[in-house]
Amino acid sequence: STVKWLQIEASSKCNAWCPGCSRNNGGFGLADTFTVEDLTSERLEEVLQMFPNLETADFCGTFGDAIAAANIIEQTEIAMRYAPEVLLRTNGSLRNEDWWRNYAKLLSGHRHNVWFCIDGLEDTHHLYRQGTDYHKILANAQAFINAGGTATWQFIPWAHNEHQIKDCIRLSQ
Numbered sequence: 001s002t003v004k005w006l007q008i009e010a011s012s013k014c015n016a017w018c019p020g021c022s023r024n025n026g027g028f029g030l031a032d033t034f035t036v037e038d039l040t041s042e043r044l045e046e047v048l049q050m051f052p053n054l055e056t057a058d059f060c061g062t063f064g065d066a067i068a069a070a071n072i073i074e075q076t077e078i079a080m081r082y083a084p085e086v087l088l089r090t091n092g093s094l095r096n097e098d099w100w101r102n103y104a105k106l107l108s109g110h111r112h113n114v115w116f117c118i119d120g121l122e123d124t125h126h127l128y129r130q131g132t133d134y135h136k137i138l139a140n141a142q143a144f145i146n147a148g149g150t151a152t153w154q155f156i157p158w159a160h161n162e163h164q165i166k167d168c169i170r171l172s173q
Contacts, residue, residue: 001051001052001053002053003051003053003054004053004054004055004056005054005055005056005058006047006048006051006054006056006057006058006083007058007060007062008039008044008057008058008059008060008066008075008079009039009060009061009062009063009064010038010039010059010061010064010066010068010069010072010075011037011038011039011061011064011065011066011068011069011070011072012034012035012036012037012038012061012063012064013036013037013038013064013065013068013069014061014063014064014065014068014091015065015068015091015093015094015131015132016065016091016093016129016130016131016132017130017131018128018129018130019128019130020128021063022062022063023063023064034063038068038069038070038071039069039071039075040071041071041074041075041078044075044078044079045078048078048079048081048082048083049082051082054082054083055083055084055085056083056084056085056086056087057079057080057082057083057085057086057087058086058087058088058089059072059075059076059079059086059087059088059089060087060088060089061089065090065091065094066088066089066090067088067090067092067094067095068094073103073106076088076103076106076107077106080107080110084110084111085110085111085112085113086107086110086111086112087112087113087114087115088112088113088114088115089114089115089117089154090114090115090116090117091116091117091129091132091137092116092117092118092132092136092137092140092141093129093132093133093136093137093140095140096140097139097140097142097143098143099140100140100141100143100144100147100149101143101144101146101147102147103144103149104143104144104145104147104148104149105147105148107149107150108148112149112150113150113151113152114141114144114149114150114151114152115151115152115153115154116137116140116141116151116152116153116154117129117154117156118134118137118138118141118153118154118155118168119155119156119158119161120155120158120160120161120164120168121134121161121164121167121168121171122134122135124160124161124164125137125161127158127160127161128156128158128160128161141153153168153172155168
């Protein structure tokens, strides 16, 4: 009854090959012991029922990108029934602008925030978020925001991109 915030691993699938991610071998192929699967909607509901005072359901992947889950819409709908706030963190390069507009509409009227993980500008973002498309991420984020979605730009500073922090802050606004 004291748990207020729950991190949810919606999927172990991801389109990115980030060198520091524990799901792969330094950015090159999946680890041998890694299982690729989505959290079932039934299991999510079963778990969420155990937390009657939950305030935030946070789809924050450690091993995957929540948007890669085939059932992320249903997972989101379930989370919205149990938590007054839904958060989701993503590299943002999956799906298309129409999907993101519809996702914003789904979240409309519910406290939410989607964190788009963008580590720099076009010339540096791909150095860590390998396998993602910078322009597609910006287009998806803009479509989500324009449709009423609340979004945050998550930026991890590295030696290769820290000189771009101020430019990214300006662009994010």
